[in-house]
Amino acid sequence: MKKLLSVALVLLMAFTLIGCGGGDEFPTRSIDLIIPWSAGGGTDVAGRLYAKYTEEALGQTINVLNVVGGNSAVGAAQAATSEPDGYTAVLLTYDILSVEAQGLAPISIRDFKMINKFSVQPTALVVHKDSGWETIEDYRQAALADPGGIDVAVNGEGAVWHQAGVLADREMGIEAQYIPYNGSSEQVAAMLGHHVQATYISYTSVLQHVEEGTLVVLGMMTEDRVELLPDVPTFKEVGYDAVLNSWRGIAVPKDTPDEVADVLREAFKAAYDNEEYQTMAREALIDGDYQAHDEFQEFLVESYDQVYDIMDELGFAKPEK
Structure with a gap:
């Protein structure tokens, strides 16, 4: 009987160790x-x-x-x-x-x-080269002169880049008209086709067109400048506390x-x-x-x-x- 109890005790201890993580x-x-x-x-x-x-x-x-x-x-x-x-x-x-x-x-x-x-x-404010806007302030002044008159492409109503635009507008004291599209590819197509005047979008989605000179990044909504766009300022460094990125x-x-x-x-x-x-x-x-x-x-x-x-x-x- 004692031998059986000893065996049972050993087995119980083994299972306890396994249950407590004593195994692998x-x-x-x-x-x-x-x-x-x-x-x-x-x-x-x-x-x-x-x-x-x-x-x-x-x-x-x-x-x-x-x-x-x-x-x-x-x-x-x-x-x-x-x-x-x-x-x-x-x-x-x-x-x-x-x-x-x-x-x-x-x-x-x-x-x-x-x-x-x-x-x-990183979120970028992007415009077509034909707009003539070269800075965030150029864009702001145009929006102040025509409240609600600038059409801006975003990736869906209430989506991340729509939110980015609303935050930037708030900080700059302007009002723009937001046009929802089904993703970044449609946003880029709308920009290239002159269907909108601006877009808030991930800079990687437009980098090719920026390098070709067709599209222009006016500003980044990051804390610091982006490595691949070292000459593009952040909103924050030009005085607007607008930081929002996916x-x-x-x-x-x-x-x-x-x-x-x-x-x-x-x-x-x-x-x-x-x-x-x-x-x-x-x-x-x-x-x-x-x-x-x-x-x-x-x-x-x-x-x-x-x-x-x-x-x-x-x-x-x-x-x-």
């Missing part, structure tokens, strides 16, 4: 990374490249899953409600703040535990254990610091902007207040902040 350490299998945007787009390309180099640091495969719909809400919701074990992560973008501010889906940044931010999509970051469900999240944080940081990754990202026009999880979380809380205020100004915000 995380991760022991592949990880799913949900990208809530279509395959082949800019965010998909950025996410897949980042995942490739993170695999090396983790020693496990990262399976990219494109789960689209609802301005990123569908994929984000799937990630938020997945098992909080570290084996499902999600690539979040600025749009998750817009979805929450409008109440378009029962999803919030508070449903996630942040891993890091790794990329920014971004990309990694998150996991909020109840993911800290020790598991920390493993992912170390791996994604190692990937970001990889010189080969940095070279590949620059070649793909993916602007790096790293924030650790705590800084990223603080940034999101501050950004949400700005997004809600802009949405409220547009009449799109949900009743309760």
